[in-house]
Amino acid sequence: MLRTHTCGELRLADASKQVTLCGWVQKTRDKGGMVWIDLRDRYGVTQLIFEEGSTAAEVLEIAKGTGREFVLKASGEVVERYAKNDKIPTGEIEIKVSELEILNEAKTPPFTIENETDGGEELRMKYRYLDLRREEVxxxxxxxxxxxxxxxxxxxxxxxxxxxxxxxxxxxxxxxxxxxxxxxxxxxxxxxxxxxxxxxxxxxxxxxxxxxxxxxxxxxxxxxxxxxxxxxxxxxxxxxxxxxxxxxxxxxxxxxxxxxxxxxxxxxxxxxxQYDDAIKYYGSDKPDVRFDMKFVELNDLAQNKGFNVFDQAELVVGICAKGCADWTRKQVDALTDFVKRPQIGAKGLVYVKCNADGTFKSSVDKFYSQEDLKAWADKMGAEAGDLILVLSGEADKTRKQLCELRLHMGDLLNLKDPKDFxxxxxxxxxxxxxxxxxxxxxxxxxxxxxxxxxxxxxxxxxxxxxxxxxxxxxxxxxxxxxxxxxxxxxxxxxxxxxxxxxxxxxxxxxxxxxxxxxxxxxxxxxxxxxxxxxxxxxxxxxxxxxxxxAFPKNTSARDVMIESPSQIASEQLVELGIDLRVD
Incomplete structure (x- = not known):
């Protein structure tokens, strides 16, 4: 092996050992008489130190000539680091380098190979072999x-x-x-x-x-x-x-x-x-049950009251958003805009605010009395301070639309804890x-x-x-x-x-x-x-x-790194018996 250790394994207990590391230059800091190089491999990062007067002049000169992503082989002594770095496991030590060899030079990469990179997704996919050097990847x-x-x-x-x-x-x-x-x-x-x-x-x-x-x-x-x-x-x-x-x-x-x-x-x-219950209560065959907001059907309470939108609907169904009655008109209008988006396709949204004093304020007050709205709230388990959101229309489409609204509310209310499975x-x-x-x-x-x-x-x-x-x-x-x-x-x-x-x-x-x-x-x-x-x-x-x-395709099913799919030679088509000529 060219190396005795990886760039992620040395600790203070290894002080005074003679070691050899191989890796890529993460960063170089040249202060004239002193040079530091962060050397990286897939196991971690170790700092190398070169100091005028104690490092051989030719070694110091090589260190000054390195650039980002150069491949190096460095030998030297493990020493305790003066300014320790508690953000990396090797942060208590550094290597006082006595021998340095450039195994390969490198062009300046098209983006910084760090967790907080400046490269967009398409650029990083084109140079995926460089992106794979980043720790988080x-x-x-x-x-x-x-x-x-x-x-x-x-x-x-x-x-x-x-x-x-x-x-x-x-x-x-x-x-x-x-x-x-x-x-x-x-x-x-x-x-x-x-x-x-x-x-x-x-x-x-x-x-x-x-x-x-x-x-x-x-x-x-x-x-x-x-x-x-x-x-x-x-x-x-x-x-x-x-x-x-x-x-x-x-x-x-x-x-x-x-x-x-x-x-x-x-x-x-x-x-x-049951599948039928998943569709009935969540509008999806893959419901997110980290939070409640089950669907409640309101046909029996909401229809035949003179509100044509509900009267002509196959399904009237709603959810209860706990603690949202104090949402502003602007916030509620944003929900209406959300369900009206073409990819969701609802024609509108009815809301009912359950006020703290026991009264109700809705977008359909013209058609429904306080007693009517209380019956809705009772059926939905809504209490003072809650917000009822209702959609209507063809049953299958309406359930899918309410499913999207429910998931959107889960996001807005921070109910989707990624660590809660x-x-x-x-x-x-x-x-x-x-x-x-x-x-x-x-x-x-x-x-x-x-x-x-x-x-x-x-x-x-x-x-x-x-x-x-x-x-x-x-x-x-x-x-x-x-x-x-x-x-x-x-x-x-x-x-x-x-x-x-x-x-x-x-x-x-x-x-x-x-x-x-x-x-x-x-x-x-x-x-x-x-x-x-x-x-x-x-x-x-x-x-x-x-x-x-490791090597994914983009959203157009293309591998932009190897430029695939691609055309093939006409000789191959002939050999396969394929004629792509258009009559």
């Missing part, structure tokens, strides 16, 4: 590394076996868009990159591998957000001979283990909530959802999710009301993972394909291999997949998963 990737190790440790301890599944697979029509890979050997035919290893892990259950896991790359060609990337990582798991409750128990255990081992946090009860299992999702564009049902999760067994007959009569034996793990309003008990017999799977609009021929063409496998003794099985990148960002207190990926 390294810490995020170290957290990811620790999550990987602890996940493998826990699952291996629960008798799970890690098995790799193929990356070049067959394209299927369900779910998001596939990334397609042309085949040179089989011209005119294409592979797809997997959106998940779903069918392969089910085949592993047929094979008798009763507990499988894989930390796996998945790919979806879809629009991006802060919590989406075209390629992402899952903790993918499957188990045989289990019920839903077995799976929830095992993966509550994994979640608790990760919280304790990675960020030393104990999480409380994993609440169970509230895990929640959302259960019994609809099996199918109707798509207006294609005028047919689609699987809400995927085609292999088992319906509730006692509801299978309803597939022929009321398919939209059939529940799936499915579950999502939600923490602080973020969907962390989801899964289901799977269909494990050919007849039920064929019935499912039928209700998804597949002909027998289409089902055979797409999934014949799985149907065949079910005829050779498929065990009852189920599983779950965790969004590993989202889990890392949750643990790290960030809204963006890009911070926890």
């Amino acid at each position: 390294r810490e995020k990737l170290m957290l990811r590394h620790k999550m990987l190790q602890e996940t493998r440790s826990y699952l291996s301890g629960q008798s799970f076996m890690e098995v790799e599944t193929p990356v070049l697979i067959k394209s299927t029509p369900e779910g998001a868009r596939d990334f397609i890979v042309p085949s040179r050997v089989n011209k005119g035919e294409f592979y797809a990159l997997p959106q998940s290893p779903q069918t392969f892990k089910q085949l592993l259950m047929v094979s008798g591998f009763d507990r499988y896991f894989q930390i796996v790359k998945c790919f979806r060609d879809e629009d991006l957000r802060a919590d989406r990337q075209p390629e992402f990582t899952q903790i993918d798991c499957e188990m045989s001979f289990v019920t839903r409750e077995d799976i929830l128990e095992i993966f509550e255990g994994l979640t608790r283990h990760l919280f304790k081992a990675v960020i030393d946090t104990e999480v409380g009860e994993f609440v169970h909530m 509230k895990p929640l299992w959302v259960l019994d999702f609809p099996l199918l959802e109707w798509d207006e564009e294609s005028e047919r049902y689609h699987a809400m999760h995927h085609p292999f999710t088992s319906p509730k067994l006692d509801e299978i007959p309803m597939l022929d009569t009321e398919p939209g009301k059939v529940k799936a034996n499915a579950y999502d793990l939600v923490i602080n309003g973020v969907e962390i993972g989801g899964g289901s008990i799977r269909i494990h017999d050919k007849e039920t799977q064929a019935l499912m394909f039928k209700h998804l609009g597949f002909s027998d021929e289409e089902a055979r063409e797409q999934f014949g291999f799985l149907m065949d496998a079910f005829e050779y003794g498929a065990p009852p099985h189920g599983g779950i997949a965790f969004g590993f990148d989202r889990l890392c960002s949750l643990f790290g207190g960030s809204d963006s998963i890009r911070d926890f990926i």
Whole structure:
């Protein structure tokens, strides 16, 4: 090794040792007769000192000629630092350098490589290899590394076996868009990159591998957000001979283990909530339950009073903001402007202030008496000093709009403590959802999710009301993972394909291999997949998963560092049998 120690490990107990360090120049301070260099590697920073009269002239000259991000090898004695720095672990010592070698010079970087950098996100992504030198970025990737190790440790301890599944697979029509890979050997035919290893892990259950896991790359060609990337990582798991409750128990255990081992946090009860209740009371299938503000429906009290906006609405529903009755008109108008934004789409907002003297002041006083408003307050559990906020309209849209308002109020009132983790299992999702564009049902999760067994007959009569034996793990309003008990017999799977609009021929063409496998003794099985990148960002207190990926894509799905995607040579296209000419 070129070095004896790293730049983060030496302490006062190491004083008088002869050491060699290697690293990058974080900062140089030249005071003429004395030079200090902060030398950095991924373990920390150590100060080097060069002093005229005690440091060899040629060594001092080399030190004066170094610049930011030069790569150095420095040898010398560990000495106690005169002006100690309590902000870094090595702040009590410095290295009195006797030998210095420049291993490589460096251009001046396009931004400062410090936690408080002057580089914007796009610039830092272009020079990601430099951004990765910053301590706060390294810490995020170290957290990811620790999550990987602890996940493998826990699952291996629960008798799970890690098995790799193929990356070049067959394209299927369900779910998001596939990334397609042309085949040179089989011209005119294409592979797809997997959106998940779903069918392969089910085949592993047929094979008798009763507990499988894989930390796996998945790919979806879809629009991006802060919590989406075209390629992402899952903790993918499957188990045989289990019920839903077995799976929830095992993966509550994994979640608790990760919280304790990675960020030393104990999480409380994993609440169970029905999907229908999540939608009714929070307007979302991933509710943030760190704070209350449950929805309360007011149709029975608010309609047929002459206020046409409510009278013509399918749903009148509100939330109670505790202690906000003293908000100014300007503050309440800002809430109205918020819900009217195009991305939310409400036409207006009704408010009721519950005054300290027991009276009520509302934006609809013309239509509702004090007794009417008191009835609203009683139903909503509102007390003196509270503010009631009400939306109305088409049921589904109104719930989504009120969900956004509720989350916005949570932000305004500082109710979303990032260190308060509230895990929640959302259960019994609809099996199918109707798509207006294609005028047919689609699987809400995927085609292999088992319906509730006692509801299978309803597939022929009321398919939209059939529940799936499915579950999502939600923490602080973020969907962390989801899964289901799977269909494990050919007849039920064929019935499912039928209700998804597949002909027998289409089902055979797409999934014949799985149907065949079910005829050779498929065990009852189920599983779950965790969004590993989202889990890392949750643990790290960030809204963006890009911070926890070494080389992420931007919001246009581009890698601006390597300039990908890019065009390929015409010779390659010919070799692949692809003609991009437009007629």
